[in-house]
Amino acid sequence: MQELPELEVIRDMLTERFAGAQMTGIEVVNEKVLQAGKEQLERDAVMKSVWFIERRGKHLLFHLDNGKRLLAQFGQGAYLYAGNEEDRPGRTAQVKLYFGERILYFVGMRAGDMQLLTVKEVEALLGALGPDPFDKRLTVEKFMDRFAKKRGSIKSALMDPHVITGIGSVYSDEICFDAAIRPDAKVPLLDRDNWARLYHSMHKVLKEAISLGGIGEHPFAEGDSLTGGYAPHLQVHNREGQLCSQTGAVIERMEVSGRKAFFSPGFQTINE
Numbered sequence: 001m002q003e004l005p006e007l008e009v010i011r012d013m014l015t016e017r018f019a020g021a022q023m024t025g026i027e028v029v030n031e032k033v034l035q036a037g038k039e040q041l042e043r044d045a046v047m048k049s050v051w052f053i054e055r056r057g058k059h060l061l062f063h064l065d066n067g068k069r070l071l072a073q074f075g076q077g078a079y080l081y082a083g084n085e086e087d088r089p090g091r092t093a094q095v096k097l098y099f100g101e102r103i104l105y106f107v108g109m110r111a112g113d114m115q116l117l118t119v120k121e122v123e124a125l126l127g128a129l130g131p132d133p134f135d136k137r138l139t140v141e142k143f144m145d146r147f148a149k150k151r152g153s154i155k156s157a158l159m160d161p162h163v164i165t166g167i168g169s170v171y172s173d174e175i176c177f178d179a180a181i182r183p184d185a186k187v188p189l190l191d192r193d194n195w196a197r198l199y200h201s202m203h204k205v206l207k208e209a210i211s212l213g214g215i216g217e218h219p220f221a222e223g224d225s226l227t228g229g230y231a232p233h234l235q236v237h238n239r240e241g242q243l244c245s246q247t248g249a250v251i252e253r254m255e256v257s258g259r260k261a262f263f264s265p266g267f268q269t270i271n272e
Contacts, residue, residue, distance in 0.1 A: 002074040004133065004166030005209035006216045007055050009227060010080055013220045014053045014060070017082055018099060022049045023064075025098035032111040033094045044068045044116060057129050057165030061122065069122050071115045078108035082221040089218070107218075129165040133202050144195045147187050154190065154198070155183035156257045167202075170215065173237040173262050175201045183261040184254060185270045194270070208233070236262040 002010075026041050028034050036044075044066060054061040062070040074080075081089035084101050093105035095114060106114065117125070130146060131138050146164060150157040157163055158172040167175070176183045178201035181194055190198075209215070213229030220227055235245055240253040244264035254261050 002058060002078070002216070003168040003171050003214075004055075004058070005171065005206055005230065006214035007058060007060060007074070007166075008210045009214045009216070010220060011053050011055045011060060013082070013224075014080070014104075017102070017221075018050050018104065019052050020049060021099045021102075022047060023097055024100055027096040027098070028094070029092065029096070030094040030109070033106070033109045034114040034116070035112060036116040040116065045070065055166075056126055057132065057161055058168070059126065067119060069117050069119065071117055071122065071125070072106065072109075073113050075108070075110055075113065078106070078110070078113065079216065079218040080220060081105040081107060081218065087222055129161050130163045131165065133164055133166060133206055140196055140199045143199045144192070147195075150187040152187065153184045153256045154181060154187055155259070155261050157187050158198075158202075159259075164202075167206075169259055169261075170234070170237045171205060171209065174205045174209075174235055177236045177264060177268060178205050180268050182268045182270060183263055184256045189270050236264060238262065 023045060024047065026045055028041070045064065045068065048064040048066050048068070051063040051065055054063060058073060060072045062072075064070065081093075082102065082104055083089070084103055089105050089107050091107050093107050094109040095106040097104040097106075115125075147157050150160075150163065155172045155176060158167050158175060159169065173183055175198065179194070179197040181190070181198065209230045212233060213226035215231040215234065216227045218227070236251050239251045240262060242251050243249070244251055244267055247264060247267045249264055249266050251262055251264050254263065
């Protein structure tokens, strides 16, 4: 599943290619993906311009010049490809957005993954999400406050979109590693130093992942050499049996609230 870094990389690429562009057509191959009828699409999306593209957590929002928002979320295996009639993705696209001769392909989308909404409807859907990790108002103290009512593991808490939005299984493991805290550490046991390290590590890991292209498996367009560039830099996630870069210990896998978690024993603790 796409997490914050992957979607931020995609957002930047979308902005470069499509901000200000007029949407000349929409083709919906699987009608369950986009729950808007043909008449509504013709009225509220076709021949409208994309003002800008926003990322909110794990969602992308295409802001149209009539005030409508085309919202997209990307599940496991879903991705975007910018091409044309000759330059297509390797899989069938469920939705195609046309910008003259240019086409934005939405691949691997599932039922309800795309919606055409008003501003009010967007807020009703996303308003309960927690703050973005890069929200300037999110200080260390406010970061700690977000977890005050949590009693489970720190990995699960980091992945809760109502606490902090945009972090999933991959980057929760990487953040915990960078902070030298086990992913199964219980939230109430963490002290202020632990929280400060997690806060710093969250920004560090996510920024590095964005700058190196995230871990996406599919290029955004022909010639895209950025996407996926962070994958070789993962420290623990999916590296079971490999050696820790810090201690040389063997990286292990555990289950945390029914999810796989990867960590370096000895290096990652609860308190130091």
